[in-house]
Amino acid sequence: MIVKSVFKEGEFIPSKYTCDGEDISPKLSWDKVENAKSYALIMEDPDAPSGIFIHWIAYNMKSNSLDEGVPRREKIGEMIQGENDFGNVGYGGPCPPRSHDAHRYFIRVYALDSDVGRKMTLEELREFIGAHKIDEGYIMGKYKRAK
Template sequence: MIVKAPFKEGEEIPQKFTCEGDDVSPHISWDKVDGAKSYALIMEDPDAPSGLFVHWIIYNIKTNSLAENMPRKERINEIIQGENDFGNIGYGGPCPPKSHPAHRYFIRVYALDAEVTRKMSLEELREFISSHKLDSGEIMGLYKRKR
């Protein structure tokens, strides 16, 4: 499954989508998967000082794209968003420590053979994904703080 974002694989994430910009979620799209009842997306930074840092958890998506600037609400119609490692619901853009080299940000999309109708912790969602995954894809972008 091919995942598309406003940057290409391995390129810099535009500042607009980071803590130094508007900190809005990017438009993300992916290939439709036959038999998928829903999609889930997890965005993570494995280069964070504390280890794996979660920037976005969003699931029970019924289409094969997410609009730019998704509201930071737990529920958007059928879509459910979890808490990121900033402690907020929804998207939290790249914001690595100023002294660090560029961090890698992985956006992984999973096509699932079932819907997720209740709020889940990240661990519960990962378990659900492992039991219901039809296909997956990812895109990785880089970001280094400018200021």
């Protein structure tokens, strides 16, 4: 499954989508997967000083795309958004320490054979994905803040 965004695989994420800009989610799309009942998304930074840092959790998505600037609400239609490691619901853009080299941000999308009908913790969602994944894809973008 191919995931597309406003940046290409391995490119730098435009600052508009980071803590240095508007800090809004980028437009995303991915291949429609036959027999998928829903899609889930996890955005993470594996280069964070404290280990993997979660920037966005969204699941129970019925469409194979998301518009730019998804509202930071727990429920939007059937889609559910979880809490990121900033302690907020929804998207939290890249914001690595200024002293760090560029961090990598993976936006992973999973096609699932079932709906995720309730709010879940990240661990519960990962378990659910493990049991119900049909396909997956990702896009990785980088970001480095000015010193």
